[in-house]
Amino acid sequence: MTETLNIERTADLVAWLRGRGRLAANGPVECAVLAGGVSNRTVRVTQADRSLVVKQALARLRVKDDWFADPRRVHREALGLRRLAELTPPGSVPRFVDEDHEHHLLVMEAVPEPHENWKVRLLREGPDPDHVRQFGRLLGTLHARSRAEAGELREVFGDRSFFESLRLEPYYRRAAERQPRARGFIDELIAETRGIQETLVHGDYSPKNVLVHDGRLVLLDHEVIHFGDPTFDLGFSLTHFFGKALHRPAQRERFLEAVGVYWEEYSAAAGSPAKADGLEARAVRHTLACLLARVDGRSPLEYLDETERAVQRQVVLDLIPCPPPDIPGLARAVGERLAG
Ligand SMILES: Nc1ncnc2c1ncn2[C@@H]1O[C@H](COP(=O)(O)OP(=O)(O)O)[C@@H](O)[C@H]1O
Ligand SMILES: [Mg+2]
Structure with a gap:
């Protein structure tokens, strides 16, 4: 049996990288274990003026609940990284270097x-409108370009098992179990989203997975990427503006405005399909489902305290019987409830 490589044992990692020819055989190397993620080990390795980041998928995620996931998902991420480089504006994702199927590594x-x-x-600091526009444009571009290549991408990214096990089960199903009043709403949304195969869906489109360098947004963390329902990405991402509007009252107006700016820029980049029947309304419903999931699912927003979580839950329960028809309407409805 092969000895298991743990990349946080950095001497082993450096030996592995040298064996792959990814580092020069000699010369000082600096390693830093990067914190932040819950589902991977992540280490930065620097030699001379070049830095690499190595990711290794964990079988058990670092959250309070027991949550297991197949470490082979890192290879889905590697595939996503390579394809995203072609489907998004230059510099939108880090450059792919290497992957290892034996130890489930991505470099x-x-x-x-x-x-x-x-x-x-x-x-x-609250939202900078230029960053918000970039965030909308990047997603709209990904959805538009992948829609245009649906024939090929549907084959390559058609497996949705990671979306099921990392999103629908722990976020949506779990929230529905804890909130019986939302069960019908969420069950219906799950059934609907399972039937939609329109674009690549990033699946983890969150500010936490974005680094800002030199005023430009760089997107990370693609292990849930699949071919499916674009409105999941919209709901998942919009949730972060609403959650912060709740948590940061002094910046509330700016976060609520950011919702409109994000949607406008997204729609401009996504083109006419963004105006298609039902898409915006479905994005609203995914936003409501994600807002509930980030309170009652397996991965709650860690910056919300119990009181804030109760407010977010109540806003969702108020709105699901008759969801606003469009995204600006959702921003208004949430804003009124946060103010009241
Ligand atoms: N290419 C990269 N360059 C710099 N930092 C990175 C890079 N990839 C990941 N990181 C850092 O590691 C953190 C976790 O990476 P991420 O891909 O989001 O993994 P996880 O799935 O564990 O959330 C990121 O928030 C970021 O700080
Ligand atoms: Mg991450």
Whole structure:
């Protein structure tokens, strides 16, 4: 049996990278274990002026609940990384370097320093409209271009088992179990989204997975990418603006405005399909489902306290019997409830 490689034992990692020819045989190497993610080990390795980031998928995720996932998902991420480089504007994702199926590793270039995690910046300063526009444009571009290549991408990214096990089960099903009043709404949404195969769906489109370098957004963390329902990405991402509007009352107006700016820029980049029947209404319903999931699912927003979670839950339970028909309407409805 092969000895298991743990990349956080950095001497072993450096030996492995040298064996693959990814580092020069000699010369000092600096390693830093990067914190932040819950589902991977992540280590930055620097030699001379080049930095790599190595990711290794964990079989048990670092959350309070027991949550297991197949470490082979890192290879889905590697595939996603390579395809995203072709489907998004230059520099939108780190460059792919290597992958190892034996130890479930992915190697990519590091986003250069200085950079900052966008979630951290949003919580500190509120939203910068230029960043919000970039975030909308990037998603709209990904959806538009992948829709145009549906024939091929549906084959390559058609397996949705990671979306089921990392999103529908732990976020949606779990929230529905804990909130019986939302069960019918969520069950219906799950059934609907399972039947839709329109675009690539990133599946983890969150400010936490975005680094800002030199004013540009760089997207990370593609292990849930699949061919499916674009409105899941919209709902998943919009949830972060609403959650922060709740958590940061001083910035509330700006976060609610960011919702409209994001949607406008997304629709412009996504083209006419964004105006198609039902798409915006479905995005609203995914936003409501994700807002509930980020309170009652397996991965709650860690910056919300119990009181804030209760408010977010109540807003969702108020709105699901008759969801607003469009995204600006959702921003208004949430805004009124947060104010009241
Ligand atoms: N290419 C990269 N360059 C610089 N930092 C990175 C890179 N990839 C990941 N990181 C850092 O590691 C953290 C976790 O990576 P991520 O891909 O989001 O893994 P997880 O699935 O564990 O959330 C990121 O938030 C970021 O700080
Ligand atoms: Mg992440």
